[in-house]
Amino acid sequence: MRTRPLKVALLGCGVVGSEVARIMTTHADDLAARIGAPVELAGVAVRRPAKVRAGIDPALVTTDATALVKRGDIDVVVEVIGGIEPARTLITTALEHGASVVSANKALLAQDGAALHAAAEEHGKDLYYEAAVAGAIPLIRPLRESLAGDKVNRVLGIVNGTTNFILDKMDSTGAGYQEALDEATALGYAEADPTADVEGFDAAAKAAILAGIAFHTRVRLDDVHREGMTEITAADFRSAKRMGCTIKLLAICERAADGASVTARVHPAMIPLSHPLASVRGAYNAVFVESDAAGQLMFYGPGAGGAPTASAVLGDLVAVCRNRLSGTTGPGESAYAALPVSPMGDVVTRYHISLDVADKPGVLAQVATVFAEHGVSIDTVRQQGKDGEASLVVVTHRASDASLTGTVEALRKLDTVRGVASIMRVEGE
Numbered sequence: 001m002r003t004r005p006l007k008v009a010l011l012g013c014g015v016v017g018s019e020v021a022r023i024m025t026t027h028a029d030d031l032a033a034r035i036g037a038p039v040e041l042a043g044v045a046v047r048r049p050a051k052v053r054a055g056i057d058p059a060l061v062t063t064d065a066t067a068l069v070k071r072g073d074i075d076v077v078v079e080v081i082g083g084i085e086p087a088r089t090l091i092t093t094a095l096e097h098g099a100s101v102v103s104a105n106k107a108l109l110a111q112d113g114a115a116l117h118a119a120a121e122e123h124g125k126d127l128y129y130e131a132a133v134a135g136a137i138p139l140i141r142p143l144r145e146s147l148a149g150d151k152v153n154r155v156l157g158i159v160n161g162t163t164n165f166i167l168d169k170m171d172s173t174g175a176g177y178q179e180a181l182d183e184a185t186a187l188g189y190a191e192a193d194p195t196a197d198v199e200g201f202d203a204a205a206k207a208a209i210l211a212g213i214a215f216h217t218r219v220r221l222d223d224v225h226r227e228g229m230t231e232i233t234a235a236d237f238r239s240a241k242r243m244g245c246t247i248k249l250l251a252i253c254e255r256a257a258d259g260a261s262v263t264a265r266v267h268p269a270m271i272p273l274s275h276p277l278a279s280v281r282g283a284y285n286a287v288f289v290e291s292d293a294a295g296q297l298m299f300y301g302p303g304a305g306g307a308p309t310a311s312a313v314l315g316d317l318v319a320v321c322r323n324r325l326s327g328t329t330g331p332g333e334s335a336y337a338a339l340p341v342s343p344m345g346d347v348v349t350r351y352h353i354s355l356d357v358a359d360k361p362g363v364l365a366q367v368a369t370v371f372a373e374h375g376v377s378i379d380t381v382r383q384q385g386k387d388g389e390a391s392l393v394v395v396t397h398r399a400s401d402a403s404l405t406g407t408v409e410a411l412r413k414l415d416t417v418r419g420v421a422s423i424m425r426v427e428g429e
């Protein structure tokens with residue numbers, strides 16, 4: 001074993017960074033044995049230097065992250081600051097100055113992954129980011145390496161623990177959205193401002209990363225169709241139950257049936273209780289992958305938290321250190337397929353539509369005609385009357401999102417349709 005240590009600069013020492021530092025210290029001997037050389041924490045960049053940080057030598061702490069990554073003797077920079085800047089400039093500077101990089105930064109990778117990969121390639125260094133998607137769950141490496149000989153057709157995932165916790169609460173207790181969100185906040189599962197989670201921004205960043213790797217195609221954050229889950233009601237869950245389904249916020253990356261294009265989207269959807277993703281409870285994450293040869297695979301585990309996320313960071317750190325010792329780099333970006341990313345209108349799926357209608361003869365026929373005129377075939381209809389008003393629940397066969405949008409626009413114009421109470425896609429069948 002080499003005795004000269006590999007030097008690691010840690011950028012950020014918060015929820016994830018502090019756990020990375022702790023594991024580097026407590027597992028130092030095992031890490032050294034697995035890598036073939038000791039790893040030494042050479043510097044820790046933070047915003048507030050005076051803060052007491054258990055287990056961190058204060059002499060290593062600096063607020064000058066730029067000087068740290070420019071030192072020239074750093075082998076690996078671990079970026080766990082988060083956000084776009086200064087993380088982007090620090091990673092680029094680190095690569096320019098000879099370091100390989102491990103990051104947990106989904107927002108940055110989803111927005112600027114291509115440029116960062118190009119910088120890593122230009123400088124002959126590694127850029128690894130297993131922790132950026134679904135925390136501890138090994139997903140990037142299985143997609144990039146284990147499935148490199150297969151053809152992935154679909155990635156269907158619960159990739160945000162906060163939203164899964166809220167939806168699971170609504171499902172299991174009958175609570176409304178706000179009540180479930182309040183409980184998630186009180187228990188520390190949701191942040192004071194939950195927008196990034198409940199509006200699907202966090203999941204959309206992960207969908208962009210997953211789609212890019214799964215389909216060997218650049219998928220930018222802007223390419224991901226995104227809908228949040230704040231409009232979901234207890235009534236939606238009752239409807240889902242009647243159909244033998246539950247509701248999950250899903251990230252869905254799909255190859256079109258003809259293989260010529262891909263789509264990536266994040267939205268709430270009904271999934272059958274028999275689907276493995278339906279049984280993912282609480283704040284857990286899971287990703288269901290469908291490929292030509294392997295068939296169906298599911299990856300399940302904690303998608304966030306300091307120690308679980310640090311596990312993924314440490315896995316990358318070991319891999320990157322091994323590569324440095326053997327003078328090589330791991331697989332970089334694979335975007336050779338360069339498939340076009342189709343708009344949401346091209347997505348084909350099933351729909352559950354709940355309408356408030358007048359309770360009088362002929363309404364059902366009128367509604368059915370609108371569906372037929374837009375080429376959307378109806379699977380089932382359920383009607384419930386109350387005081388001259390009625391609710392009509394229509395479940396369709398597979399149709400394009402564009403056809404469904406046209407159908408709903410036309411339905412809204414019918415005198416007998418008082419309102420469209422909810423539209424939900426039905427996935428995983």
Ligand SMILES: NC(=O)c1ccc[n+]([C@@H]2O[C@H](COP(=O)([O-])OP(=O)(O)OC[C@H]3O[C@@H](n4cnc5c(N)ncnc54)[C@H](OP(=O)(O)O)[C@@H]3O)[C@@H](O)[C@H]2O)c1
Pocket residue numbers: 011012013014015016017045046047048049051063065079080081082083086104105106107131132135303304305306309
């Ligand atoms: N938390 C999770 O469960 C989780 C899961 C998966 C991925 N991630 C990703 O991991 C990354 C870190 O998340 P986190 O939860 O650990 O964040 P965090 O607790 O807010 O920690 C951020 C750290 O970065 C430091 N920092 C902020 N601005 C800085 C600057 N300009 N220069 C130097 N240091 C700076 C902060 O310093 P101070 O300590 O002085 O404030 C803090 O130590 C993010 O990209 C996040 O998306 C997190």
